[in-house]
Amino acid sequence: MKRPAVSETDMLGPYRVLRTLGEGGMGTVYLAHDVTLERDVAIKVLRVSNGRVHAGLAKRFLREAKTVAKLTHPNVVTIFTIGTTGEGESARPYIVMQYIEGGSLADQLHRHGPLGWRDSVRVIMDALRGLGAAHAAKIIHRDVKPANLMRGPDGLVKLVDFGLARWAEGGEQDLTVAGAFVGSPSYASPEQIAANRTVDQRSDLYSLAATWYALLTRQPPFVAEDTQDVMRMHLLEVFPDVRALAPEVPEALVKVLRKASVKRVEDRYQSAAEMLADVEGLLQERSVERPVKRPLPAPRLVHAEKSVVALEGQLAEARSSHDVDAQLTALRSLYGLYAQLERRDEANRAFREAIKLHALRNDPRSGIRRAS
Secondary structure, eight states: OOOOOOTTEEEETTTEEEEEEEOOOOOOEEEEEETTEEEEEEOOOOOOOOOOOHHHHHHHHHHHHHHHHHHHTBBBBEEEEEESSSSGGEEEEEEEEEEEETHHHHHHHHHHHHOOOOHHHHHHHHHHHHHHHHHHHHHEEOOOGGEEEOOOOTTOOEOOOTTOEEESSSSOOOOSSSOOOOOOOTTTTTTHTTTTTOOHHHHHHHHHHHHHHHHHHOOOOOOOHHEEEEEEEEHHHHOOOGGTTTTTTTTHHHHOOOOOOSSGGGSSSHHHHHHHHHHHHEEEEHOOOOOOOOOHHHHHHHHHHHHHHHHHHHHHHHHTTTTHHHHHHHHHHHHHHHHHTTTHHHHHHHHHHHHHHHHHHHHHHOOOOOOO
């Protein structure tokens, strides 16, 4: 039987572990009591594999603590300290942070159902303030979703779990693999799914829009049995009308949601502050400008068409030489151009071929070796 990283009643320094709060992608979160300061805290302990800590995960885990420690904001969870349990190769780092008694918005959706639209607006306002602070510090969260928004008994919402965060415009080294998807597929932005290295603050705003949709309807905007279908819909399809499941939502809110979830980042809200201004206006009954879908300017259209021709030639060459990495690179670029040019069938084909090639490349039985 798999042994838990920490047993209940264990002591981690001055912290007595009380119970498990939840499992995350990188570790387990426990409720603990600080016997020195006599307060409850949350402790996130890195998971282990075969009794050992993965060095890359440990580095990213500690980076998360440093990331959040840089932020002092009422809408971002507070980090108190870091520590290590155990010794040698089995030593597990942990992060001690503020305990938020109310639980996550995902928990609240599960227990109580969708929020009323006014309540959802207050949640999104708090989330935008937290994201604004993170973005000002050049930190992109990359995993905004209901489970990463915590709401205390006072109603204040705090942003948590910066395990996938990266620094914008250089800064700290990103610890995720180049060209790899990171995030939660149900809430990921199109540029995340396309493994675009220029993911910026506007990606977090798209994910927040998907989160907002879930707060209002109790489900993300796109639902399918196959995760790849969900990802394809984020790439190609607009959000379904939220009023089909939440008819009381006002038109002004629908407009904000629509603008935040536009596929082209240039047509989306450009900052948390810009989106916050419109969200605040919803409670004050101010009008919100309807986003306008703008076609590509003629020079960019011509350039995109020429790029498609060149990339299709590169793809043909890569196929003939059986160069899987070159095929994947060409297919990813072609997908983005096809989507820009609204050539949906070709975009779908490129997406599905890339998914199959990626799976084949990662299958040790295929005999395909990654490029060094």
